[in-house]
Every structure is written in C-alpha cells, then in structure tokens.
Amino acid sequence: MTNLHHLAEQAVKSALEMGRTVATAESLTAGMVSAVLADTAGASGMLQGGVVAYQNSVKVDVLGVPAELLAAAGSVDGAVAAAMAAGVRTALRADIGIATTGVAGPEEHDGKAVGTVFVGIATAAGASFVEYGFAGNRAEIRGQACGAALESLIAALSS
Numbered sequence: 001m002t003n004l005h006h007l008a009e010q011a012v013k014s015a016l017e018m019g020r021t022v023a024t025a026e027s028l029t030a031g032m033v034s035a036v037l038a039d040t041a042g043a044s045g046m047l048q049g050g051v052v053a054y055q056n057s058v059k060v061d062v063l064g065v066p067a068e069l070l071a072a073a074g075s076v077d078g079a080v081a082a083a084m085a086a087g088v089r090t091a092l093r094a095d096i097g098i099a100t101t102g103v104a105g106p107e108e109h110d111g112k113a114v115g116t117v118f119v120g121i122a123t124a125a126g127a128s129f130v131e132y133g134f135a136g137n138r139a140e141i142r143g144q145a146c147g148a149a150l151e152s153l154i155a156a157l158s159s
Contacts, residue, residue, distance in 0.1 A: 004143065007150035008036045008043075014157040015046035015096075022153065023094035024050035025063055025084040027075065028102040028117065032146040048094040053084060063087030074110030076101055078129035081120030086127040097122035098153050100145050104138040117145045119152045 015022055024034045024047075034050035037043050051062055056075055059065040064087040069079055081099050089097030102117030103109045115134040120127060130152060134144040 004036045004147055004150065005039060007147060007154065008040045011150055011153045011157065012037060012040040012042050012046055014154060016042050018157060020046065020095040020157060021048045021093075022046055022096045022098065023048040023088045023092035024149075025053055025088035025097060025099040025120070026050060026149075027053050027059070027084070027100060028104055029100040029142055029146050029149065030054060032142060033098065033100065033149045036146060036150070048092040051088050051091070059084060059087075063091065074112065076103055076110050076112040076116055076118065078118045078120070078131055081118035081129040082122065082127040083120070085120035085122035085129075089122045095123065096153065096156050097127075098149050098156075100149050102132075102134075102141070102145055104141045104145075106138065115141055117141070117148065119145070119149045121152050121156050123156055 031052045053059045060067050065083040081101050084099035085097035099120035105114035117132040118129050120129045134141045
C-alpha cells in the first residue's frame with residue numbers, strides 16, 4: 001500500500017466515523033486526490049465528488065472563484081486555493097472542501113517557482129490554505145501535493 005493510499009484510508013475512516021462528506025477541487029493534481037480516496041473501501045459513504053479545474057475559466061464558472069482574484073494573484077495562490085475549496089464545498093454540498101493548485105513544472109507559472117503548491121480547505125467554519133514548497137519532477141510534485149491535500153483533510157476531520 002502506498003503512502004497516499006494509507007493517508008486516504010485514514011481520511012475515509014475518519015470521515016465515515018464523523019459522518020462528514022468531502023468534495024475536491026483540483027488543478028495541479030487533476031483528480032488524483034479524489035481518485036486515491038475512491039480507491040479506498042467505504043469512500044462512497046463520504047466522497048461527494050470532485051471538480052478538475054485545470055483552467056481558470058472552470059475555477060470561475062464552476063467553483064465561483066472571483067475572476068478579479070485570479071487576475072490579480074494568478075492561479076497559484078493561497079486565496080485562490082481557499083476559494084476553490086469553498087466553491088466546491090458549496091457546489092457539491094459537502095461538509096469539507098479540499099483544493100489543490102500549484103506549479104508542477106518544468107517551468108514556473110504566474111511568477112511562482114516550480115514546486116510551489118497551495119492546498120485549500122473549507123468547512124462550515126470558513127476557508128484557509130497551507131503553502132508548500134516541493135522538489136522533484138512533475139509526477140513527484142503532483143504526488144506530494146496529493147499527499148499534502150490528504151493530510152490537510154485528515155487534520156480538518158480531526159479538528
């Protein structure tokens with residue numbers, strides 16, 4: 001079992017025990033977070049669904065991220081990650097929204113360095129984000145971002 005699957009198992013178990021539902025909004029991870037959760041037995045009891053918001057138009061039109069925020073900050077930003085998480089939580093009627101945005105490389109994006117990742121988390125109490133700086137190739141950075149999102153989900157479930 002991979003570390004990602006171990007984290008997903010923890011997240012699914014916690015969500016089921018607490019009766020919480022989860023929705024994902026993924027840019028950089030492009031569905032990895034929801035896929036790893038769905039690999040876990042019992043996921044159907046907690047995973048509402050997910051939105052792959054690779055393009056800014058999807059972030060705006062589907063998740064409700066303010067276009068002005070994207071214009072000012074770019075897509076790789078903590079406030080954008082938080083807005084994505086809040087938007088997917090509302091759109092998919094989940095208790096918790098988790099979001100990823102970042103730069104997997106090989107080149108920087110919106111002036112942000114390769115490996116810059118933001119994970120957004122939204123609950124009834126509000127939305128926040130955590131910033132990370134990862135190293136590696138595209139696949140490694142995306143995998144680390146997926147792990148960070150799962151860890152943030154586990155933390156939100158235990159708070």
